[in-house]
Amino acid sequence: MDAIDRRILTVLQRDGRMSVTDLAAEIGLSQTPCARRLARLEAEGIVAGYSARVDQARVGLPVSVFIWVELDSQSKDAIDAFERAVRGFERVMECHLMTGSRDILMRVVAADLTDFDRFLEEKLMRVPGIRSTRSSFALRAMVKRQVLPVG
Template sequence: MPETKIDAIDRKILAILQQDAHTTMEKLAEAVGLSPSPCARRVRNLEAAGVIKRYVAVVDQDKAGLPVSVFASIKLERQREDELDRFAKAISRWPEIVECYLMTGQRDYLLRIVVKDLPAYEAFLKRTLTRLDGVASIESSFALSQVKHAQGLPIG
């Protein structure tokens, strides 16, 4: 797919939708200086190009009863493509893992795992991560508090 050109108006549209995806087309159009039809066309183009991937509700982690975030660094025994793919496929099945990054450096993956409490993490660790073939080591760090969590990208 060719690279999508995003102009200043598209950036304004994206910035507004990242803050409130429920904003009406009329309000969005007014904020970016267009009439509703051309504004809607731009939004559809951004969706079709995959710039806007989907619309979601942002749920408060604490109020949902999942206050604990654990960052787990995973080192695999080997970093061959088939083993990386197997690991990625396995962890995609577990909803507790809300983010996963393939990393450079000493560890192969960094996971953010969300659970209700320490016993829940211990159970998750014992029943899932430690049972994965090819995992050489797991190092867990617990977040004490969340200082920043941006929902949107710095479209600017």
């Protein structure tokens, strides 16, 4: 990946709907080589897809909750089973296997406290193998980036 590829990625992260013609003009490359580079970046999985960023509060999910999960076992089978379970929970926006005393860190969205409580009781706490959980509610996002610093 060279400097031109990095410029393509930077521009696309700002506006993934940009046409190849506009992208080529913005980065100073003709359309055909730009299209080839973009196709290669997509084929290599560097450009993993395109989507719209949706404001979670405006769709009725203003609450973000970070949940630390400690599992009974840290075996591969236990972690895989937990991962399979939470992949089916649409409220789980992120789920990370972590180092340290807690095993998992998740970010969950909810409409309100009652909605979050329902998620805990009906979904998360029914997953086998959880030893304990700790939840923290985000008051506000101080930094929230969508653009990776690839330049």
